[in-house]
Amino acid sequence: MYVAVKGGEAAIANAHALLADRRRGDRSVPALRLDQIVEQLALGVDRVMSEGSLYDRELAALAIVQARGDMIEAIFLVRAYRTTLPRFGYTRAIDTGAMLVERRVSATYKDLPGGQLLGPTFDYTHRLLDPELAAGGEVAEPLQRASDADAMPRVSAILAREGLIEPDGDMPQDHIPGDITREPLEFPMARDIRLQALSRGDEGFLLALGYSTQRGYARNHPFVGEVRIGEVELELDVPELPFAVPLGSARVTECQMVNQFKGSTKAPPQFTRGYGLVFGQSERKAMAMALCDRALRATEFGEDVVAAAQDEEFVISHSDNVQATGFVEHLKLPHYVDFQAELDLVRRMRAEHDARENAGKAEEKREAAE
Amino acid sequence: MTAQPTDIATYNFAYLDEQTKRMIRRAILKGIAIPGYQVPFASREMPMPYGWGTGGVQVTASIIGPEDVLKVIDQGADDTTNAVSIRAFFKKVANVAVTTDTAKATIIQTRHRIPEHPLTAGQVLVYQVPIPEPLRFLEPRETETRKMHALEEYGLMHVKLYEDIARHGRIATTYAYPVKVEGRYVMDPSPTPKFDNPKMHRSPALQLFGAGREKRIYALPPFTDVVSLDFEDHPFEVQTFDQPCALCAAENVYLDEVILDDHGGHMFVCSDTDHCEKRREQGHRGHLAPETPPALEKREPAQ
Secondary structure, three states: OOOOOOOHHHHHHHHHHHHHHHHHOOOOOOOOOHHHHHHHOHHHHHHHHHHHOOOOHHHHHHHHHHOOOOHHHHHHHHHHHHOOOOOOOOEOOOOHHHOEEEEEEOOOOOOOOOOOEOOOOOOOOOOOOOHHHHOOOOOOOOOOOOOOOOOOOOHHHHHHOOOOEOOOOOOOOOOOOOOOOOOOOOOOOOHHHHHHHHHOOOHHHHHHHHHHHHOOOOOOOEEEEEEEEEEEEEEEEOOOOOOEEEEEEEEEEEEEEEEOOOOOOOOOOOEEEEEEEEEOOOHHHHHHHHHHHHHHOOHHHOOOOOOHHHOHHHHHHHOOHHHHHHHHHHHHOOOHHHHHHHHHHHHHHHHHHHHHHHHHHHHHHHHHHO | OOOOOOOOOOOEOOEOOHHHHHHHHHHHHHHHHOOOOOEEOOOOOOOOOOOOOHHHHHHHHHHOOOOOEEEEEEOOEOOOHHHHHHHHHHHHHHOOEEOOOHHHOOEEEEEOOOOOOOOOOOOEEEEEOOOOOOOOOOOOOHHHHHHHHHOOOOHHHHHHHHHHHHHHOOOOOOEOOOEEEOOOEEEOOOOOEHHHHHHHOOOOOEEEEEEOOOOEEEEEOOOOOEEEOOEOOEOOOOOOOOOOOOOOOOOOOOEEEEEOOOOOOEEEEEOOHHHHHHHHHOOOOOOOOOOOOOOOOOOOOOO
């Protein structure tokens, strides 16, 4: 006797209780505190802030622990929270030239005003697992020189003096910067919209696409003009006040990729640029973003669009990991109504096919007998 | 957890802020004004994943009021897990009355089915839509498909249907079967089986379609002409089943196949669970129905 399955509600509640238990794990191990995550898993927190599009370390840490360390799930939690927040306004454009720089390296010049500043980097570490860290050994205080009061000029500004690099570019006077969290995406899109989408795009996806451009799929000869990481001031124009109000500062990573360009009917021979900017410290993401940005500017420079990384609709439509994971994972949901319809069709077509086969075989036998 | 929750994160009533609801209502009104046209809207992240009904949830969240009665179905059933989850979401964030009774609901959110019980004026059917663009599998680019709609250039779709007939002897589309709305826009009815397409035609209920991930809303105002695409010599046909529902003996309804054992035993039962239960309450009995109806006590969703 068949009784239709009921009790979905109880099953869901029990599954979530089990999830909470597994998330907490062995109760004899102390529970993680948010400040521990903020301080000691800082780059994970940065990724969640960057792709979650919300600059709040504590919330990102909460999302990470709630998601059991699943980064895309954590990013999703943050996105679903930020989207409910009222919008007070838009800050002035940040000035990364005035950044309080903690790290800045250029691959195009041996030395340059402001110097090369390694900062807190994994570069040149030997990737040997550290048993002392496992033992909880003390960590020595770092050496830091007093910061220069002078701002570090951006490499793009240095090259621009010779006119050998394309300028920053201007938007029309009446151009209002888009906001991908408030307006539907439409193709083709302006570069400001595209950069926003890339900045919150999935690190792995952009990394793979950027990598593909290096391996010859839309190769554009990149040099890291500069990568810089540090704090920038945020300022908001308030209608009642004659000056911009400082809101605080945010830590960002900026990458200016300099790309060779032989010139075309649309532009003279010069260096072109790809741009990357993300919240927190993530050179990998900023560099991948800059490679993708340059690749996506192909039509602007009259280049042939021949590879995936140059295809705006392909890249931007598939760069958002929250969308991607949702749609891929929705295949878990019941589809038995549609499957039933397909099953019925395949059965009918199969029956017709088999009937034809049998008729054909009977015909062959008859002919052979004759 | 013994710790007191902190006020580190709080959510607005009914989840969406009022400005967002206004934006979505404007998109809905535009959709109603141009039946079958896909209106781009600034879809929000929702607390359930994209692809799991976020478009439908945003539409429902924007139109629901405290006096509404909500029904949520998935595959025709009220008790499939995602329907349970969405219903629980609205109970939690909007504190509305919920029901499984099609006739009592003012808003019905659905995935993949239209209820068997005829809808009436004043009811709203909200569809969850994964891919709103009926031409997407023929042309992957949005820039191209929008042009095709603008120019009413639907030849490609007819060619596809014709090729089906040439190759398979029939139109091999069984769900998400394309329809033409008011003689103008070709529309994706969402992945409902084509069995349900005729129910859309001149329905007295308002039908709203939300695609969250693809950021599109479209609509069929009451009594809109919705015609499934076909050819004179290959007219549109719905699925038929050889046997009635094994539990309630209903005919001319959509049935799910249920596997009974591991050597081919199966039965067909109503996909619309509410419809099936109502019929059994009225005394209809299928050939595999239990002697005494087991769990027919009024099953209201848990609090």
